[in-house]
Amino acid sequence: MMDEELLETFRKILTQIASETVRLIPKIFIALVVVLLTVAVIKILNFAIRKIFKVVRLDEAFEKLSRISLPFSLSKAIVWIADLGIALISFYSLVNLFLGAQYTHLFAEAVYYGARLLSIVALTIVIFALFNSVIEKMKVETRLKGYMFFILLFLVTAMLIDVTALSDPLKSSLTMGLSIGVGISVGVFAVWFFFHEYLDKWLKRVEQQKT
Amino acid sequence: MRSGVHRLKWILVLEALLAGVYVSLTRGLFLIFLVSIGYAVEGISFVVLIASLSSLAIAGFLYKHPGFLTHRVKLKLLAFHAFERITWFFMPLVQQSLMISFFYSLYMAFSSVLGVFLSFTIYGSLSEKDIRDVTAKRAAAMGISNIAGYALGVFLLAFIPYQNKFIAIFSLGSVIGLFSTALIAFLDVSNLENAKFPEKVEQPEKVFSTSFFFVTLLLSGNLFGIVWTPYVMNELKGTDFIAASLSLSGTLASIVASLVWREKSFKTLRIGLAFNALGPLLAWLVPYPEAHIGISVFTSFTFTAANFMGTFLFARYNEWFGAVKSSILMVIIGNLAQLVSAPLGLLVGSNYTLAFPCVFATKVAATALAVGFIPEVAVVREDVARTYSRIMYRNSLIGYRIVVEVSRETVLATFRLLALSMVLAALYLIYRVLWWLIS
Numbered sequence: 001m002m003d004e005e006l007l008e009t010f011r012k013i014l015t016q017i018a019s020e021t022v023r024l025i026p027k028i029f030i031a032l033v034v035v036l037l038t039v040a041v042i043k044i045l046n047f048a049i050r051k052i053f054k055v056v057r058l059d060e061a062f063e064k065l066s067r068i069s070l071p072f073s074l075s076k077a078i079v080w081i082a083d084l085g086i087a088l089i090s091f092y093s094l095v096n097l098f099l100g101a102q103y104t105h106l107f108a109e110a111v112y113y114g115a116r117l118l119s120i121v122a123l124t125i126v127i128f129a130l131f132n133s134v135i136e137k138m139k140v141e142t143r144l145k146g147y148m149f150f151i152l153l154f155l156v157t158a159m160l161i162d163v164t165a166l167s168d169p170l171k172s173s174l175t176m177g178l179s180i181g182v183g184i185s186v187g188v189f190a191v192w193f194f195f196h197e198y199l200d201k202w203l204k205r206v207e208q209q210k211t
Numbered sequence: 212m213r214s215g216v217h218r219l220k221w222i223l224v225l226e227a228l229l230a231g232v233y234v235s236l237t238r239g240l241f242l243i244f245l246v247s248i249g250y251a252v253e254g255i256s257f258v259v260l261i262a263s264l265s266s267l268a269i270a271g272f273l274y275k276h277p278g279f280l281t282h283r284v285k286l287k288l289l290a291f292h293a294f295e296r297i298t299w300f301f302m303p304l305v306q307q308s309l310m311i312s313f314f315y316s317l318y319m320a321f322s323s324v325l326g327v328f329l330s331f332t333i334y335g336s337l338s339e340k341d342i343r344d345v346t347a348k349r350a351a352a353m354g355i356s357n358i359a360g361y362a363l364g365v366f367l368l369a370f371i372p373y374q375n376k377f378i379a380i381f382s383l384g385s386v387i388g389l390f391s392t393a394l395i396a397f398l399d400v401s402n403l404e405n406a407k408f409p410e411k412v413e414q415p416e417k418v419f420s421t422s423f424f425f426v427t428l429l430l431s432g433n434l435f436g437i438v439w440t441p442y443v444m445n446e447l448k449g450t451d452f453i454a455a456s457l458s459l460s461g462t463l464a465s466i467v468a469s470l471v472w473r474e475k476s477f478k479t480l481r482i483g484l485a486f487n488a489l490g491p492l493l494a495w496l497v498p499y500p501e502a503h504i505g506i507s508v509f510t511s512f513t514f515t516a517a518n519f520m521g522t523f524l525f526a527r528y529n530e531w532f533g534a535v536k537s538s539i540l541m542v543i544i545g546n547l548a549q550l551v552s553a554p555l556g557l558l559v560g561s562n563y564t565l566a567f568p569c570v571f572a573t574k575v576a577a578t579a580l581a582v583g584f585i586p587e588v589a590v591v592r593e594d595v596a597r598t599y600s601r602i603m604y605r606n607s608l609i610g611y612r613i614v615v616e617v618s619r620e621t622v623l624a625t626f627r628l629l630a631l632s633m634v635l636a637a638l639y640l641i642y643r644v645l646w647w648l649i650s
Contacts (some may be wrong), residue, residue, distance in 0.1 A: 045637070052630045061627070078634060085641035092648050108649035 027097055034097075038090035043081050051078050068133045071125070113163070120159045126151055147189060154182045215399060219336055219432030220345045220465025222398050223329075227349035228356045229391035236367075237299045238583030241315070243368070244377050248306055256553055261312045263550040266319040270543040273327055276533045277408050280331055284403045288328040292395050295321035296388035303377035323542050330538030334529050335403045344524040346519065347473030353465035358459065360384075408533040416597070416604035417531060417586070422544055423603075424580040425521035429485075429548030430555075431491075431573035432514055437556035438566040439494055439503075446563060460504045461511035468515035475516070477523070477588045483516020483583055486586075488574035490514070495567035517577070524587060 053075040062074050088111060095107045130150060136143055158178045161171055192199070245255050268527050273279060280287075298318040305311055333342055412418060440457060443449040472480060490510035494503060521544075525537045559566040581589045584603055589596035 049634050049637070052634055055629045056630045056634075057629065078638065082634075082638055083639060085638070085645055089641070089645050089648065092645070104649070111645070111649055 007191055031094055032096060034090055034093050038086055042086050045082055045086065049082060050075075053078075055123055068129050070129055121154075122126050122164060123159065124156050127155070151182060151185060154185075158182075216337060216341060219332075219398060220341065220348070221334065222394055223345055224348045224352050225395045226391045228352040229387060229394065231353040231356025232360035232363065233296065233384050233388030233391060234353075235357050236364050236387065237302075237381055238318075239357075239361060240364050240368070240377070240380060241302075244303065244381075245311070247377070254308060256648075257308065258312050258315055259553055260550070262316045262319040263546055263553065265316040266323040267546040267550055269320045269323045270327065270539060270546055273324070274536070274539045274543060277539065280327065280535050280539075281403065281406045281408070284328070284331075284400045285398070288325075288332065288398070288400065289326045289392065289395055290322050291328060292392045293389065295325050296385045296392060299381045299385040299388070299412055303381050316390040323546065326542045326545070327538045330541055331403060331406075331534050332398065332400055334526065334537050335406055335534035336400065339523070339526045339529070342529075343473050343519075343523055344486060346522055346526075347469040349516070350469040351466045354462045354469070357462055361458075370430055403534075406533075406535060408535040409531065412536075413531045414528075416600045418528060418540070419604045419607065420580065420600040421521065421524045421528070422540060423607075424577055424585060425541075425544045426548050426551075427573055427577040427580060428517050429545060429621065430552050431570055431577055432518075433552035434556060434559075434566070434573065435494075435510070435546055435570045437552065438559065438563065438570065441561060442494070442567075443500055443503050444564050445561065447498060447500045447503075449503065453503065456504050457507045461507045464508040464511035465515050468512040469519075471512075473517045473521050475563045477520060480516045480520040480523070481582060481588050481590075483513045484520060484578050487513035487517050488571065490580050491567045491570040491574060495563065495571075520588065521582065524585065526588065 056075075058075045058078075059070075059073055063069055092104065092107055096104050131148060135148070158175050161174050161178075164171070166174070242255060245258065250258075256284070295318060298314055298321060302311070302318070303313050305314060333345055337345060364380065367383070368376065371379050417463070440454050443457065444451075444454050472483065487510060490506065490513065493506045497503065497506060525532075525541055529537055555569075559569055581588045584596060584600045586593040586596040586600065591599075
């Protein structure tokens with residue numbers, strides 16, 4: 001009796017698995033086609049874009065025109081962004097196919113979040129590239145270089161706080177603190193930058209009076 | 212040997228005699244045909260511009276690959292001679308701008324190649340003295356048959372019913388033209404088979420100065436032709452008869468001038484060239500329309516001298532420049548002058564106070580080029596003219612290289628920007644699709 005029930009349960013489970021598999025087969029087939037298509041499109045697109053960039057010589061032209069040397073290849077970055085776009089479209093299709101419309105909302109949120117992260121990365125890269133170029137041109141002394149780097153780190157940290165999973169009040173107080181810190185730091189620097197000769201003289205005079 | 216040259220010269224003169232009628236009945240009436248089917252100035256300019264460009268391209272190709280001319284010369288000469296004439300059978304059958312442009316371009320292309328072959332035959336088979344003789348006689352023969360052709364054309368235009376008019380006239384012109392093709396079949400051009408052409412030009416500055424002079428001269432002649440008749444008719448209120456007489460008297464004068472100037476030295480031809488520069492001034496300043504017939508005689512007579520100067524100079528350079536390149540260069544010069552004069556003519560239009568001084572300045576420039584830079588014609592010492600010529604050639608060469616380099620850079624930059632835009636457009640498309648999907 002017990003054996004029969006067990007067998008019946010197994011039979012039901014297997015039937016369910018089999019029926020789910022049968023239902024999934026067309027979806028798997030379509031997913032395969034989507035993946036194959038994605039790979040093909042990426043391959044073709046990469047080939048075409050690389051050929052075009054070979055003619056355009058984008059990195060060379062960018063460096064020549066802007067006099068800014070990026071820490072990465074701009075043409076490779078564009079190829080990568082194009083590939084990412086195709087992959088995301090393909091991934092969205094697969095999510096829609098297997099998980100249904102309710103999960104696509106999650107996917108959209110993930111894409112928005114990814115976009116925010118990417119924008120922070122891009123902005124950081126741009127800021128550091130500009131920072132490098134300014135330092136190269138102005139031949140800034142090491143102490144000043146350190147100070148500028150310090151301020152930039154504060155700014156990047158503020159941007160990173162925005163995308164963390166911390167609670168909103170904590171985020172806002174952290175950002176506020178950082179902003180006040182950056183403001184004071186810039187103010188002190190400005191005072192020193194414009195009045196340091198006067199301040200030096202004044203300090204010297206105070207020391208002389210003390211002695 | 213001498214009888215062979217004599218025979219060749221006579222065939223060429225007879226060919227010109229028949230070709231004159233053919234040209235008057237076909238190309239001479241082509242503008243009237245275009246106007247009759249509703250073409251305005253812009254349409255006509257478009258057709259002429261496309262055709263000039265195509266013939267210039269063909270001539271340029273031949274200059275780069277002159278070997279095409281030196282193999283199977285007679286067969287190619289005959290074929291292009293016949294093709295040029297056959298094109299006119301099709302011309303009146305089409306009405307669309309594109310088709311007319313196509314057939315006229317085809318005609319101009321055949322005409323260019325034929326012009327090169329005929330010049331090659333003349334320059335490659337005859338001495339300088341015979342070239343002068345045959346050029347003058349051909350010009351005179353063509354002038355005479357032109358008059359007969361135009362008379363026949365006017366008669367046919369007046370008496371043939373409208374719908375079949377141009378089919379009949381162009382077909383008749385083609386048939387007469389094909390008779391001249393039959394004459395060409397009797398030419399012996401075996402001496403031109405595998406003719407050698409110098410790979411390197413010995414005195415490029417001389418060829419450059421002469422070509423520059425010739426282009427300027429032909430350009431001035433074309434521009435003068437564009438503005439003069441409308442000026443006499445619209446500004447001076449001359450009658451149709453006077454306008455027609457201008458052309459007729461000019462042709463008659465050129466017939467006589469061809470025979471007068473053919474034996475003259477370059478120094479004498481120089482006088483004709485200098486006097487020719489006065490033509491546009493006279494035409495502009497003389498207010499009596501009837502007097503313009505006399506001016507037409509004067510300008511045609513002197514222009515023939517100036518034109519012969521260019522042709523005879525190339526006949527002289529023949530020895531070291533080669534018949535092949537001389538012939539092609541002369542066709543290129545003719546086409547270039549036509550190509551430049553058409554838009555210039557449109558630009559100055561009916562602004563006669565600008566047009567006539569422009570023509571005068573161009574003619575003066577041509578005279579200055581001849582008397583200052585061409586050693587054979589120069590008023591200064593030959594060695595001085597040669598030095599001037601060399602300086603002008605080198606400066607022009609440097610200028611040309613700079614222009615080519617700048618143009619190349621510009622084209623490359625445009626192409627690169629276009630390519631980059633394509634990539635960015637592809638990126639935009641991808642992310643637009645993604646945005647559309649997730650939102």
